[in-house]
Structure formats: C-alpha cells, structure tokens
Amino acid sequence: MADRPYILVTNDDGIYAKGLKELIDVMQLFGEVVVIAPEMAQSGKSAAITVDSPLRAKRVRDWQDGLEIYKCNGTPVDCVKLAFNQLLDRKPDMVVSGINHGANSSISVVYSGTVSAAIEGSLHGVPSIAFSLSDYDLDADFKYAKIYTAKVFQTVIENGLPQFVCLNVNFPIGKPKGIKVAKQAQGKWMEEYEKRYDPHNHDYFWLTGYFQSYEDESEDADVFVLDNNFVSVVPVSLDMTCYQTLDLIKNWKF
Amino acid sequence: MADRPYILVTNDDGIYAKGLKELIDVMQLFGEVVVIAPEMAQSGKSAAITVDSPLRAKRVRDWQDGLEIYKCNGTPVDCVKLAFNQLLDRKPDMVVSGINHGANSSISVVYSGTVSAAIEGSLHGVPSIAFSLSDYDLDADFKYAKIYTAKVFQTVIENGLPQFVCLNVNFPIGKPKGIKVAKQAQGKWMEEYEKRYDPHNHDYFWLTGYFQSYEDESEDADVFVLDNNFVSVVPVSLDMTCYQTLDLIKNWKF
Numbered sequence: 447m448a449d450r451p452y453i454l455v456t457n458d459d460g461i462y463a464k465g466l467k468e469l470i471d472v473m474q475l476f477g478e479v480v481v482i483a484p485e486m487a488q489s490g491k492s493a494a495i496t497v498d499s500p501l502r503a504k505r506v507r508d509w510q511d512g513l514e515i516y517k518c519n520g521t522p523v524d525c526v527k528l529a530f531n532q533l534l535d536r537k538p539d540m541v542v543s544g545i546n547h548g549a550n551s552s553i554s555v556v557y558s559g560t561v562s563a564a565i566e567g568s569l570h571g572v573p574s575i576a577f578s579l580s581d582y583d584l585d586a587d588f589k590y591a592k593i594y595t596a597k598v599f600q601t602v603i604e605n606g607l608p609q610f611v612c613l614n615v616n617f618p619i620g621k622p623k624g625i626k627v628a629k630q631a632q633g634k635w636m637e638e639y640e641k642r643y644d645p646h647n648h649d650y651f652w653l654t655g656y657f658q659s660y661e662d663e664s665e666d667a668d669v670f671v672l673d674n675n676f677v678s679v680v681p682v683s684l685d686m687t688c689y690q691t692l693d694l695i696k697n698w699k700f
Numbered sequence: 701m702a703d704r705p706y707i708l709v710t711n712d713d714g715i716y717a718k719g720l721k722e723l724i725d726v727m728q729l730f731g732e733v734v735v736i737a738p739e740m741a742q743s744g745k746s747a748a749i750t751v752d753s754p755l756r757a758k759r760v761r762d763w764q765d766g767l768e769i770y771k772c773n774g775t776p777v778d779c780v781k782l783a784f785n786q787l788l789d790r791k792p793d794m795v796v797s798g799i800n801h802g803a804n805s806s807i808s809v810v811y812s813g814t815v816s817a818a819i820e821g822s823l824h825g826v827p828s829i830a831f832s833l834s835d836y837d838l839d840a841d842f843k844y845a846k847i848y849t850a851k852v853f854q855t856v857i858e859n860g861l862p863q864f865v866c867l868n869v870n871f872p873i874g875k876p877k878g879i880k881v882a883k884q885a886q887g888k889w890m891e892e893y894e895k896r897y898d899p900h901n902h903d904y905f906w907l908t909g910y911f912q913s914y915e916d917e918s919e920d921a922d923v924f925v926l927d928n929n930f931v932s933v934v935p936v937s938l939d940m941t942c943y944q945t946l947d948l949i950k951n952w953k954f
Binding site: 489525553627681686695 | 709740748771777809811823852859861865878882883888893896904926940944945946948
C-alpha cells in the first residue's frame with residue numbers, strides 16, 4: 447500500500463445520498479478516493495448483479511476538483527465489479543460502502559446492498575467495510591458516524607482483515623458510548639406486507655413490518671450493541687457453509 | 701407435518717422455466733404443492749427485495765387442475781415473503797427452489813436468487829432446499845436431476861434440518877455417480893465485463909467471465925464434487941458472522 451491508500455467508495459442509497467458525501471469526506475482524510483455509486487437508490491438490492499441488460503458508468507465532472515466520481519446504472523455489486531474490472535487503472539487498497547441511511551444489523555446483512563458491496567470488495571482480495579447509521583432520515587446527522595468511521599477505518603488500515611472477511615459496521619443514533627465487536631443477531635422481519643386495492647379493485651402489496659429478535663438480550667449480538675448506543679462491528683464471512691451441519695449430514699443415507 | 705407435506709415451490713428463472721415444471725412434477729409425488737414464482741426471469745437477483753414499488757401476485761388458472769400457482773412481479777425472495785405473509789392460508793412444511801438452469805456452486809450462492817429463496821424459507825422456520833442443474837440450456841434434460849431431487853427431498857423430510865440452515869444442491873450434467881455433502885468452494889468470477897460501443901459511440905458493458913477456484917482440488921468443495929459428476933449438497937448458514945475473526949478482532953484497540 448502507498449502512504450496514502452487508494453480507496454474505492456460506493457453505497458446503495460445512490461450517488462446523491464448525503465451518507466455517501468459524508469463517507470467521501472472521511473475517506474479524503476486518509477487517502478486518494480474514487481467513487482463509483484449507483485445513479486438511483488438501490489436499497490434492498492442485496493448482491494443482485496445485472497446479467498441480462500448492459501451496464502453504463504459515466505464520469506461525473508461537476509462535483510469537486512480532483513475527486514474521481516462515476517455513476518452507474520446498476521446495483522452496488524455491479525459498481526464494485528465494474529470498478530475492479532473496467533473503470534480503475536489500478537487495484538484499490540480498500541473498499542468502503544455507505545454510510546447507509548438506516549441500520550444493516552442482524553438479518554438485514556442478507557438484503558443489504560451496502561453490505562453486499564463490501565462482500566464483493568473482499569472477494570476481490572481487498573479489505574472492505576460497510577458503514578450504516580440507524581437513521582433513515584435523508585438529512586440525518588452523520589457527525590458521530592463520521593468520527594467512528596474514521597476510527598474503524600484507521601484500525602483496519604493498521605491491522606488488515608483476513609481473506610474473504612469484511613466488516614459490517616452500524617452506528618447508533620446520537621453519540622456512541624464506544625465500539626463493540628459483535629455477532630449478527632438472529633432475527634427476522636415480521637408482518638411484512640400491507641395489502642391495498644388500486645382504483646380497478648386489484649390488490650397489491652407494500653413491504654412493511656418490524657424486526658423481531660430471536661436472541662437472548664445478554665448476547666453480544668449487533669442489535670443489542672446498537673440498542674445500548676454502541677457502534678457494532680460484525681466480521682462477515684463470504685463462506686456461508688454451515689460446517690456444524692456439514693458434519694451432521696455427512697452421515698445421512700440419501 | 702401432515703402425512704402429505706404442504707410444499708411451497710419457487711425459482712428464479714421465472715414461472716415459464718422448464719426447471720420449475722420439473723420440480724413441481726417431483727414435489728407432487730410427495731405432497732400438496734403451491735407454486736409462487738416470478739413472472740419474469742430473475743437470475744442474479746440474490747436476496748433482493750422490492751421496497752420502493754408495490755408487488756402484485758396473480759393466480760394462474762389455466763395450467764393444471766388442483767395445482768395452485770401464482771405469478772409475482774417481484775424477486776424470488778419477494779415470492780417467498782409474500783407466500784408466507786399473504787398468499788398462503790397455512791404455513792408450508794417445506795420450501796423448495798429451482799430447478800435452476802445453471803449451477804449455483806461456490807460464490808454463486810451469494811448472487812443466486814434460487815439459493816436466496818431457500819435462505820428466506822429457512823428464515824421463516826421451514827426446511828428449505830435450492831436445486832440447480834449445471835446446464836444453462838432452456839431445454840436441458842432434467843431426468844437425473846429429478847431422481848436426485850427426490851432422493852435429497854426424501855432425506856430432508858426424514859431428518860429435518862437445523863434452524864436457520866438450508867441446503868444448496870447442485871446436479872452435474874448427465875448421470876451422477878452419487879451424492880456428496882460438500883462445502884462452498886472458495887473462488888470468484890474473472891474478467892467479468894465485455895466493453896462495447898453503441899451507435900452513438902458511448903461505451904457500455906456486458907457481464908461475462910469464467911470461474912476461477914481458489915481451492916485445493918483434494919478438498920470436498922462443491923465445484924470439484926460437481927466436476928467429478930457427483931451431486932453436491934452444501935448446508936448454507938443464515939448467520940454470516942465469521943467467529944474466528946470475531947475472536948481475533950475483539951482485541952483490537954479502536
């Protein structure tokens with residue numbers, strides 16, 4: 447790595463989101479920044495990739511001198527793949543994604559475009575971090591999130607990350623009490639659809655609901671870490687094999 | 701579970717895919733089948749969910765007597781969520797997804813709508829299995845895939861699955877030598893974009909590439925199991941926490 451790392455920044459709320467601008471601000475303290483972000487909001491896009499239509503990426507020229515920014519018509523993972531394979535002339539030293547408007551704790555890791563972009567970065571062999579703030583407001587206050595983004599980023603720069611592992615970092619609203627390394631809480635979203643009828647009396651459904659935890663509150667699970675006003679840092683593995691179950695079912699007679 | 705289990709069938713290739721029809725055929729041997737599948741192909745949609753537009757699901761009436769089929773304008777995970785939360789009047793005993801046209805081994809588990817549908821099923825507390833055949837042909841021969849789908853399904857019915865773990869099952873082309881329980885191979889897709897120019901001389905990109913394994917061939921990784929003409933069965937965990945790394949970074953000074 448050069449003295450000043452080369453940092454790829456992306457997100458899932460899209461190129462015009464406040465959280466992206468805030469993340470860029472922090473990253474410019476540390477190194478040379480290149481931004482490749484979706485031109486449209488991509489919340490809930492998970493690790494979706496565009497396979498059946500062409501992708502475009504355009505340099506955005508009117509934002510800030512010396513800052514290389516591209517907008518892409520694809521998903522967050524499309525952005526990272528395009529960056530590594532086409533748009534960048536050298537491999538970045540770090541990939542950061544966010545700062546997402548809204549938490550990506552517990553099972554949201556599965557649905558989140560923000561986290562999936564970090565997973566894709568680490569798949570390309572680069573330490574990668576997803577950052578999310580537990581506030582959906584478009585005009586959320588990122589003051590403390592930025593301070594803790596810098597802390598976590600600096601620590602990863604110093605320590606590196608194991609291969610095929612990225613970090614999922616969530617900030618509470620307001621001033622955090624500190625940082626806690628946590629596990630992904632077990633839980634799920636409940637009662638997820640609101641049924642309505644259009645003017646032609648045909649039904650349709652809007653996604654909604656609330657989160658239900660399956661955890662014991664004493665556990666170091668990310669949702670409780672956040673509820674207690676700490677920043678949660680969850681190491682996320684790209685290997686989704688359940689080795690315990692693997693040992694169990696090796697003895698199955700099919 | 702009743703004598704004949706109630707089975708939710710979905711896929712990511714869409715309601716008209718041959719692989720879905722073949723999976724329905726097998727499932728009707730075992731129980732009562734309800735189908736909720738995307739109306740359009742949804743390959744590479746991962747666990748994407750539709751958050752900013754309404755979902756619709758329509759009963760398809762003209763296919764087969766006594767078979768309840770819905771098509772949905774969303775992703776595979778949307779289909780499963782809608783099924784559990786709105787469309788079904790009781791909880792299914794099993795969720796099966798596929799049979800996908802094309803393998804979902806190794807890191808494809810992250811991008812696959814087929815596998816994500818099974819993950820969603822197990823998140824709802826129901827044993828869930830994703831099935832994929834290593835043949836992208838729209839008119840692929842599913843003869844052996846169907847035999848082994850029945851074998852794996854029967855075994856899961858008898859043994860159950862641990863909570864929050866689903867199975868990712870891949871079939872080789874042709875007659876399998878048998879079934880092997882495997883881990884998700886480490887690897888990634890290489891050189892993933894083809895750059896072209898439109899008639900206005902603006903560039904665009906098509907996703908393409910080849911798979912590169914990072915594994916030692918001696919390992920019981922799904923890609924080698926498939927290459928050796930066995931059916932691979934990988935248990936997939938919904939908990940993506942890397943506990944090894946968690947122990948490591950607990951000592952970090954942020």
